[in-house]
Amino acid sequence: xxxxxxxxxxxxxxxxxxxxxxxxxxxxxxxxxxxxxxxxxxxxxxxxxxxxxxxxxxxxxxxxxxxxxxxxxxxxxxxxxxxxxxxxxxxxxxxxxxxxxxxxxxxxxxxxxxxxxxxxxxxxxxxxxxxxxxxxxxxxxxxxxxxxxxxxxxxxxxxxxxxxxxxxxxxxxxxxxxxxxxxxxxxxxxxxxxxxxxxxxxxxxxxxxxxxxxxxxxxxxxxxxxxxxxxxxxxxxxxxxxxxxxxxxxxxxxxxxxxxxxxxxxxxxxxxxxxxxxxxxxxxxxxxxxxxxxxxxxxxxxxxxxxxxxxxxxxxxxxxxxx
Amino acid sequence: xxxxxxxxxxxxxxxxxxxxxxxxxxxxxxxxxxxxxxxxxxxxxxxxxxxxxxxxxxxxxxxxxxxxxxxxxxxxxxxxxxxxxxxxxxxxxxxxxxxxxxxxxxxxxxxxxxxxxxxxxxxxxxxxxxxxxxxxxxxxxxxxxxxxxxxxxxxxxxxxxxxxxxxxxxxxxxxxxxxxxxxxxxxxxxxxxxxxxxxxxxxxxxxxxxxxxxxxxxxxxxxxxxxxxxxxxxxxxxx
Amino acid sequence: xxxxxxxxxxxxxxxxxxxxxxxxxxxxxxxxxxxxxxxxxxxxxxxxxxxxxxxxxxxxxxxxxxxxxxxxxxxxxxxxxxxxxxxxxxxxxxxxxxxxxxxxxxxxxxxxxxxxxxxxxxxxxxxxxxxxxxxxxxxxxxxxxxxxxxxxxxxxxxxxxxxxxxxxxxxxxxxxxxxxxxxxxxxxxxxxxxxxxxxxxxxxxxxxxxxxxxxxxxxxxxxxxxxxxxxxxxxxxxxxxxxxxxxxxxxxxxxxxxxxxxxxxxxxxxxxxxxxxxxxxxxxxxxxxxx
Ligand SMILES: Nc1ncnc2c1ncn2[C@@H]1O[C@H](COP(=O)(O)OP(=O)(O)OP(=O)(O)O)[C@@H](O)[C@H]1O
Ligand SMILES: [Mg+2]
Numbered sequence: 046x047x048x049x050x051x052x053x054x055x056x057x058x059x060x061x062x063x064x065x066x067x068x069x070x071x072x073x074x075x076x077x078x079x080x081x082x083x084x085x086x087x088x089x090x091x092x093x094x095x096x097x098x099x100x101x102x103x104x105x106x107x108x109x110x111x112x113x114x115x116x117x118x119x120x121x122x123x124x125x126x127x128x129x130x131x132x133x134x135x136x137x138x139x140x141x142x143x144x145x146x147x148x149x150x151x152x153x154x155x156x157x158x159x160x161x162x163x164x165x166x167x168x169x170x171x172x173x174x175x176x177x178x179x180x181x182x183x184x185x186x187x188x189x190x191x192x193x194x195x196x197x198x199x200x201x202x203x204x205x206x207x208x209x210x211x212x213x214x215x216x217x218x219x220x221x222x223x224x225x226x227x228x229x230x231x232x233x234x235x236x237x238x239x240x241x242x243x244x245x246x247x248x249x250x251x252x253x254x255x256x257x258x259x260x261x262x263x264x265x266x267x268x269x270x271x272x273x274x275x276x277x278x279x280x281x282x283x284x285x286x287x288x289x290x291x292x293x294x295x296x297x298x299x300x301x302x303x304x305x306x307x308x309x310x311x312x313x314x315x316x317x318x319x320x321x322x323x324x325x326x327x328x329x330x331x332x333x334x335x336x337x338x339x340x341x342x343x344x345x346x347x348x349x350x351x352x353x354x355x356x357x358x359x360x361x362x363x364x365x366x367x368x
Numbered sequence: 369x370x371x372x373x374x375x376x377x378x379x380x381x382x383x384x385x386x387x388x389x390x391x392x393x394x395x396x397x398x399x400x401x402x403x404x405x406x407x408x409x410x411x412x413x414x415x416x417x418x419x420x421x422x423x424x425x426x427x428x429x430x431x432x433x434x435x436x437x438x439x440x441x442x443x444x445x446x447x448x449x450x451x452x453x454x455x456x457x458x459x460x461x462x463x464x465x466x467x468x469x470x471x472x473x474x475x476x477x478x479x480x481x482x483x484x485x486x487x488x489x490x491x492x493x494x495x496x497x498x499x500x501x502x503x504x505x506x507x508x509x510x511x512x513x514x515x516x517x518x519x520x521x522x523x524x525x526x527x528x529x530x531x532x533x534x535x536x537x538x539x540x541x542x543x544x545x546x547x548x549x550x551x552x553x554x555x556x557x558x559x560x561x562x563x564x565x566x567x568x569x570x571x572x573x574x575x576x577x578x579x580x581x582x583x584x585x586x587x588x589x590x591x592x593x594x595x596x597x598x599x600x601x602x603x604x605x606x607x
Numbered sequence: 608x609x610x611x612x613x614x615x616x617x618x619x620x621x622x623x624x625x626x627x628x629x630x631x632x633x634x635x636x637x638x639x640x641x642x643x644x645x646x647x648x649x650x651x652x653x654x655x656x657x658x659x660x661x662x663x664x665x666x667x668x669x670x671x672x673x674x675x676x677x678x679x680x681x682x683x684x685x686x687x688x689x690x691x692x693x694x695x696x697x698x699x700x701x702x703x704x705x706x707x708x709x710x711x712x713x714x715x716x717x718x719x720x721x722x723x724x725x726x727x728x729x730x731x732x733x734x735x736x737x738x739x740x741x742x743x744x745x746x747x748x749x750x751x752x753x754x755x756x757x758x759x760x761x762x763x764x765x766x767x768x769x770x771x772x773x774x775x776x777x778x779x780x781x782x783x784x785x786x787x788x789x790x791x792x793x794x795x796x797x798x799x800x801x802x803x804x805x806x807x808x809x810x811x812x813x814x815x816x817x818x819x820x821x822x823x824x825x826x827x828x829x830x831x832x833x834x835x836x837x838x839x840x841x842x843x844x845x846x847x848x849x850x851x852x853x854x855x856x857x858x859x860x861x862x863x864x865x866x867x868x869x870x871x872x873x874x875x876x877x878x879x880x881x882x883x884x885x886x887x888x889x890x891x892x893x894x895x896x897x898x
Contacts, residue, residue, distance in 0.1 A: 336709055
């Protein structure tokens with residue numbers, strides 16, 4: 046019994062975690078904590094998508110916050126300008142993000158590698174605030190957009206909580222399925238041996254475009270949920286802090302490991318609330334945290350979990366022998 | 369007390385790995401001073417790996433490598449060069465955006481050789497007049513034979529007492545092969561230098577060499593004076 | 608548009624181009640030799656400026672001694688940073704990725720420490736010379752002329768260093784063929800360390816010069832860095848000559864864009880040029896040549 050439990054400790058952990066999340070609002074239901082949870086749902090999805098692109102597909106994209114912002118802005122603008130249903134706008138926002146990113150980053154990236162993609166995507170995201178400030182009549186410029194309608198009239202914090210929880214579950218399932226699909230395998234093959242993968246008939250261009258399109262679509266949609274939850278958005282979304290937070294989540298969880306970014310998001314989103322105590326030093330601490338993880342803990346939390354797993358397996362083996 | 373004339377090179381039970389893959393298994397061989405030794409062996413059985421272990425480019429995992437009696441198996445490559453071991457790789461590894469002259473000068477980077485740049489340069493140009501002609505040409509534009517000469521020349525610039533040459537004739541036309549082996553013969557007769565050469569080509573090296581080793585599956589399986597072995601015997605040993 | 612405006616524009620393009628050149632050289636040296644892209648480049652430049660400002664105003668040193676002291680500081684800062692962090696990271700399998708993220712994190716850490724120490728207010732470093740020179744209808748500050756002069760002399764010195772000294776040749780050797788460098792007896796780690804230190808110093812120097820012409824805030828480094836990225840890509844990653852040409856091209860392009868389209872367009876023009884190079888000629892002007 047004990048041994049069986051140990052073998053499944055990860056599954057049990059996941060189930061316990063999800064049950065806790067599902068029951069929290071009913072049992073305790075502090076609105077501020079619920080707010081932090083909602084941010085966690087959103088950032089976990091953003092970071093997991095990023096991890097799919099960077100960690101699994103090995104595409105060194107640094108512009109994912111930009112993909113997020115495009116979806117958020119597009120959805121907000123459509124909703125305010127045309128009064129469409131937020132749900133439609135969110136989908137349109139995701140599509141807008143997908144089209145822009147695939148066109149301006151994905152297609153050029155086909156001919157580029159490593160560092161060039163990093164520079165291109167970074168500069169892509171970096172040029173968005175300039176575009177925003179120059180299109181004030183539509184985007185609100187530096188002030189941003191306000192009074193963006195919520196998902197439906199009179200939505201409560203509790204309803205937002207469960208909607209974003211559902212988003213979190215659906216998105217992570219899609220990411221998980223992608224990793225284990227032929228696309229995911231193609232990237233593993235490309236990562237291990239480019240020439241061998243090509244010999245197997247992997248079409249690198251097609252797979253790259255596919256993953257760019259998927260990640261920007263999902264990230265853009267998440268941006269839509271974010272903007273309709275908060276009700277406003279401004280170019281500060283594109284500032285360094287969200288970028289740092291997302292990178293820290295990926296790093297903390299373990300680059301290229303599936304639920305890693307989610308674990309990272311738990312720690313970073315909740316930890317960031319404590320970091321507010323540090324006031325103006327918060328960003329410095331975040332920078333230091335990122336450096337420290339890479340230097341001393343490069344495998345992230347997933348490595349720690351592997352370590353526990355190994356220990357438990359050994360313990361189990363020893364018990365099996367002694368009994 | 370210094371040992372009386374220690375061997376130029378003495379390798380004992382060297383193991384070498386690339387990741388999990390073991391390439392050398394207790395390889396052993398020895399070179400006397402001023403001796404020219406050729407190491408034969410089938411493709412992929414670890415000849416280059418052995419030279420890399422000696423030069424410290426890919427250090428051995430176990431075993432001992434002594435150069436003039438001194439243990440160098442753990443010594444950094446920069447120091448090994450300074451002690452007088454020059455490695456001329458099969459891949460050449462020239463500085464492609466530099467001129468022939470710059471490449472040669474860099475061959476004398478180690479502290480001991482810096483004072484003898486002019487002298488060694490004259491020697492190399494004498495050995496390979498072709499390089500003197502192309503002194504200001506960018507290395508990337510050299511022909512295969514010329515870049516092989518440059519690689520050998522760069523190795524000689526270090527003022528080495530032990531030369532490790534990896535397949536100097538590979539991919540060269542018969543005329544170029546003759547030129548390169550001719551130069552090695554000259555080095556042998558004129559310089560106080562020991563040469564360990566890896567080759568696929570048999571006839572030329574056999575004429576040059578004092579002794580021959582055969583490496584197979586990471587082990588040295590045969591050792592004979594060059595005069596007592598012929599092409600057929602070597603090729604037979606490959607299988 | 609009259610000829611006067613155009614000449615004035617070219618002159619101001621030349622001035623900013625020379626500043627961009629020296630800034631891009633720091634990035635190029637590190638990429639060329641170590642193959643690491645310095646995502647902390649911007650803050651390193653800013654630190655050079657702030658150190659100078661600090662020595663100037665708080666220690667009461669003269670301008671030249673302050674600059675020299677700052678350069679010494681930057682050199683050792685670079686050396687220490689490399690030995691303590693980058694070098695161990697280079698030995699990990701994921702080094703390309705880890706060094707970039709590390710340097711990003713380091714950049715943000717330093718930026719916010721600078722913010723803490725110096726505050727968000729704009730700071731200047733005084734001009735080297737007062738007054739201006741008037742030739743016909745063109746008027747140029749002596750200070751700006753001196754900047755062009757300093758950068759040109761600097762480029763000549765760097766060129767001499769790379770081509771004629773053992774150390775410079777060793778740096779080029781490492782950049783071109785690392786195994787080849789090892790084979791001739793060059794210690795890679797040593798060259799890496801000093802190349803990083805030197806590049807940090809050069810970058811710091813560029814920050815000082817930028818601080819005399821424009822202004823400094825802890826955040827301005829990001830803008831400088833992104834400009835540096837565009838320039839080194841245009842020049843061809845890792846090519847010093849290419850970077851210098853690209854810097855002057857971008858300086859003049861920027862001045863022309865300001866003149867004809869207005870300053871709001873400057874940033875989009877940078878992006879447009881960047882994407883165009885990436886699409887048409889990713890290897891840059893120098894086409895794969897190394898340091
Ligand atoms: N850098 C490396 N990483 C992994 N494996 C390597 C590496 N270099 C060589 N090998 C492997 O080690 C084995 C021995 O290689 P080595 O180059 O020493 O052979 P060789 O005897 O010189 O062959 P050849 O005559 O073809 O030059 C080969 O199987 C090769 O694939
Ligand atoms: Mg070989």
